[in-house]
Each structure stands twice: as structure tokens, then as C-alpha cells.
Amino acid sequence: MSIRIRHLAISGALLGVLCVPAHADSGDTDRSTDRGTGRDISRDVLAAEDGWAAYGTGTTGGSSADDAHVFTVTDRAGLVRALDGGSDTPKIIKIAGTVDANTDDDGHHLDCADYATDGYSVKKYLAAYDPRTWGSAKPSGEQEDARQASAAKQAERVTLPVGSNTTIVGLGSSAVLKGANLQVKNANNVIIRNLDLRDAYDCFPVWQPNTGGLGDWKTSYDNIWLTGATHVWVDHVTASDKGHPDDAEPTYFARNYLRHDGLLDITNASDLVTVSWSRFQDHDKAMLIGSSDSATGDRGKLRVTLHHNQFDSVVQRAPRVRFGQVHVYDNRYVVPEGAEYRYSLGVSTESGVYAENNAFHTPGHVEVADLVKSWNGTALHQTGTLFNGRPVDLLAIYNAYNSGSERDLTADVGWTPTLHTKIDSAEVADREVARGAGAGRIP
DSSP states (O other), rough: OOOOOOOOOOOOOOOOOOOEEGGOOTTSOOOOTTTTOOOBBGOOOOOTSGGGSTTTOOOOOTTTGGGGEEEEOOHHHHHHHHHHGGGSOOOOEESSSSSEBBTTTSOOOHHHHHHTTTOOOOOHHHSSSSSHHSSOOOOOOOHHHHHHHHHHHHHHEEEEOOOOEEEEEETTTOOOSSSSSSEESSSSEEESSSEEEEEOOOOOOOTTGGGGTEEEEEEEOOOOEEESSSSEESSSSSOOOOTTTTGOEETTTTTTOOOOOOOOOTTTTTTEEEEEEEEEEEEEEEEEESSSSOGGGGGGOOOOEEEEEEEEEEESSSSSEEEEEEEEESSSSEOOOOOOOSEEEEOOOOOOEEESSOOOOOOOOOGGGGEESSSOBBBBEEEEEEETTEEEEEHHHHHHHHHHTTTOBBBBBBHHEEEEEEOOOHHHHHHHHHHSTTTOOOO
């Protein structure tokens, strides 16, 4: 079994407070401490050798926080106060129960109508920018201005900045952060663990007429967005669109009215990231590593390790990589019967994906060659791949299938991973990940 930091389940009643420093909780035990061992999971640090985030100084998050900067939060207002505007002060933030980012300062839920301003409405927006009358130009004018103003109101509520030296951890097995865009921007040394992150719902998608030749709807929020971030450990989280799946949204201009962006995007020269034992599910574009083909400032950055994660009912980007050296090992991929599917491993400009011992479960219409998609990519190292229980040479099959239509990928990605825990066989990892990945499953 792979080496991982172990801890016992959280017990005890959750604190019915908004934002309580640990020292103020006199006469009661810390609800992130197991009563049997006294070990506090909120002060866990990333183990040595556990992926790229262990490089150099490692990743310790807010483990050095003093008592005045250890908080238990139960609502958005408490979470905002604890985050302190993204300050770099070492801090530990424990989330108890469900925290809804779409709430006002008094805790009342806000919906899209509460954010809409300046006369914005979906009906008016659709009428203004219908391609049959508007054409292929970018939306501009009264309704686009109103959409931007409305979007800014929502962003003020749901975008939550995470500063350096911060640990955010869910308490127990049912900690939920709903509707939030956790933004780790130009921050260093961050840990996010044991959280169910769901439904980063954009009330105000923008129409982009020329995307893909047909036009498309573009949304703004990821459940977690790392931008210019370094030394980040994301562990035992569950990320999904739960509550508002995109496939339940209507179709406008012959395109699905998307409400969600990525589950976890790692962009803009972010570096030294480990994502472990997490579950990404029921989503279209799960994980983008790298901003664009022209973002040459990403060269030498975007070093990411993905291990022991489950990608379940994910259409694409699991992950899609540009520029980065990305180690993808011991992950589990599940494509249910009837689910939409495009690919899992996206090999893009100057990427170096090193894939080991990953297991794929797909229905009959998905073939081995479908698991990989290349956009200007040149290389993919793979070994130990299981496809519906049988070993396959993913690279050889991809090249044979795409011969004549796409450039062959070579196995030389220019680097070999050295920072990693014990790499299990795909068969062993498949069982362990199914049992142990996701929020509320830290052993």
C-alpha cells in the first residue's frame, strides 16, 4: 500500500460558531483532534518525497500557526474573516458542516437574480447577441455591460483568496464548501484537505461567437484555481458540479449553456504541486495545467504530481498539460456507460507527461486510443497501464491508431520522476483509490 500520512477519523460535535480562534474555545476539545490519539490532522504537513510539492522546503501550510490564527468556521462570513484577505500570516482554517459562498453578510442565500444588475436578463442577452442577427463579433453594448457588472457582483461573493502559509481542512466526513472559487494567487505553501468542493456556479456566462468555429459559452469559476502559486498540496478533496450539473442546463445558440469551468486548474507559472487521494467527478473539463500555447513564461514551471486520484464521469482534461513536467501515477479513471467522453490525458505544447500504473474503466464504445489527445504535443511516457483489466501499451496503440492523422508521440519526455511515494501496480492502486480517494476518507 502506498505511503501516505495517516490519521484517525474526526469525532465530536461541530462548533456552532462563525469563526472561532482556537484559544477562545475554552473548556472544549479541538474537533479536528482524534480523542483516542490526540493527533490534530490540521497540522499535518506533506511527507518527504511525496511528489513535486515536497521539493526543496516542502509544503507545510499553516502548521506553524499560533492559537490566535486557528479558526473553526461554519459560514461564509467566518471563512472570509479567517482568510484575512489572503494574508501570508500562518493560519489554520477548519470548515465545519456546509459553507455556502453564495450568501450575504447575514448568512442569507443569494441566487442569480440577487446578483443581476443594470437591467441584465438572460432573455435580453440572448436576443441581443443571437448570431443570426448579431453575427460573429464579440458581445458589446448595454447587455454585455450589464452582464459584466452582474458577474462582478457575484465574483465579490464567491471568489475567496487563499494566502501563503495556509491550511484549509474539513472537519469530519461531511465538510462542504459550496459555490466557491478558492483562488490561490501568487501564494506559497498552501494545504487544502478533506473538503467536498462543489458547484462553483457561474450565473453569468459570456457568449464567445468564434470559439471552436461554432461559438461557445465561457464561464469564470474553478472550484480551486492555482495561479502563480507554489508549494501546494491538495489532498482527499472531492470536486464536482453537484447541485447544478451542466448537462441539465438548457441549450442556447445550439451550445450547452455551461455554468462551470475547471475543478482544479493550475496555471500562470504555478509550480511544485501535489494532488493526491482526491476525487474529481461529474464534470466536463476537470483539470488544466498550463495557461495557453503562447504562455512561454510557464517553461520550467508547472511541475505537478497527481497520484491516487479518481476521475469519475469526467469528459476531458484529466489532466490537459502544457509545458509542465507532470507525474501521473496510480490514478483511477471511470467512464460510466452512456456518459459523454472525449479523452483523459491531454498532451499539449512542450508538455512532459510521465504516466505510470494508471487504471481505466470504460464502456465498449471507448477505445484505448481515445484515452489520449494531442495538441502540438510531442511526447508521452507511459508504463503499466490497465484498460478494463488488461495491460496495454497506451503509447503504441495511440500512435498506431492516429498514424497519418496526427504526429506520433515519443516516449522521451526529457525527465524522470524522483519525488514520489511507493508506486503500486495499477491493479493494487485501482482497488485502493476506489476505497480511499475523496473527502471524508482520510484513514
